[in-house]
Amino acid sequence: MNKNKKLWLIYGMLFFATATWGSAFLAGKVAVKDFEPATVAFLRFLGAAILLFPLMWLMEKNRKKPTLKDYGLFAVLGLTGIAIYNICFFMATKHAPVIKSSLFIASNPVLIVLLSGLFLKETITKNHMIGMVIALTGVTFIITDGHLLSLFQYGFETIDFVLLGAVISWALYSVVGKVVLKKYSAVESTTYAVAFGTIFLFPFAYVETSWHDVQTASVSTWIAISHMSIFVTVVSFIMYYYGIKEVGAAKASIFINVMPLSAVLMATFFLGETFTLAQGIGAAFVLTGVYIGTNTKLFRRKLQAA
Template sequence: MKIPPYVLLILATVLWGGNFVIGRAVTGDIPPFTLSFYRWCLAFLVFFPIAYSQVKRDWQKLKEHWKVVLTLSLTGVTAFNTLVYIAVYSTTSINASLMNSTTPIFIYILSYIFLKERLSRFQIIGTVISLIGVLFILLGGNIESILQFNLNKGDLIVLLAVFCWSIYSLLVKQYSNRLPSLSTFLVTIAIGAVFLLPFSAYEMITLEEPIIWTPKVLGAIFYVGTLASIVAFLSWNKGVIQIGANRASVFLNLIPVFATLFAVLFLGERPIMAQMIGGLAVVGGVILTNRK
């Protein structure tokens, strides 16, 4: 039975939306570097039998572009999710997912700066609208916050995470014809887990109380390590192959929708007016930038 591409793309965004809520739900139960480390260890174990044969076949290409592979691992595997898990200690999962929606905007800006790609009129207008939306979310709708430098630390960390993910996405776009996706993903997972190991070990050593491996913690690791990593990745890739990257990119705007829904249902978070107005500006700006 062939699964329609739109179902695959929606499934991926549902799982990625849940990632923000899961990270927020286990703050205090498992530290962020350790959660990220166990996530990618589990993802590696699940993905290894799927992609190992392709790694052997593509090893020469991976060695040839080892600097790119290393950067992909540092930005997309090591930094992005870990920073998100750190951020949700001091911001809501709704805010984090809304900030994440600015990824296309950062990609356009980086492409303009480093690749000298020209921005269209719609991209410029959409970027300005989205950045205004981000500022509105950061300020919580209160303009006095910027005068008092009273910005939420967690929101700023999410923006740093988005910057890392934008670099990752830009490299994926630039090297999509030179680096095979499945084998590259497996290798970046392995490298990322190695980078995260010393940070996780430090967290474990310095914890005041040891981690209690409750069903909640184990379920969170299972979710982020299999569903949000492997199932979402494979579903997204298959959907993109069937309908194209441009049409698929619009579906990324569903991530904050699902994250907000899950946050309200499972964490008791309540969206405030500033988030709704800022979120609409962010998503509207991103949609506008995709116009030809």
């Protein structure tokens, strides 16, 4: 496979992964009807861990034995991207307005790009910045349905600390993940991160959930949790980590803007919500921003042609 074809395959995987994450908004809303946020997160990643370990043993025959330092990095990944992020995410799903929570999550690429430049010394190009601004503009259009002034309707609330925690923890997860991927594959990194995250989540789930809650949970809740375990976690996390390894955390993070777009489309399809003109304009902005942000030679070509 030539370099260009491989690159487009990686971009396709990142697009699929982040689009699948959009379904977590819908699945999360279903699951938190029967369980508290930390329990939903624990059950999601417990299911993922049960699937990931056999997958890792099957796919990675020549696995490296992690050192104590490696386990420390895996623990950081589990604490940030699995435990803290998901507790914050499901709390926001339950208590925060969709406009506010979606916009906070959509700001992730900005922080990831800044941290990648600061700690990983990744080059932050003009394309990164322009693409990110255009995509974030599109996300704002989608979330507010074109009514940009609605952003100012919400004052500062306690839940904002939770949302800020989600953004910071995911940015740290992406940046530390890039360090881990220098030594371990996407499957290994995801498996160990999920394992540590599940361990960190267990005490919260144990305290807030009874065996009666587990027995009386609806079928739709278990389907939602299974979907998040298999597709949103196992499949998508591996694809996202592989993308970070191949193109860098800064460039991969631009695709996070696809998540709210997919959430809106899924809500239209599955919940019967209306897809508006403003959302269509926002979708065009998101796709344009992702294209510009990942096509590093775009402006160089134009300058050469001029």
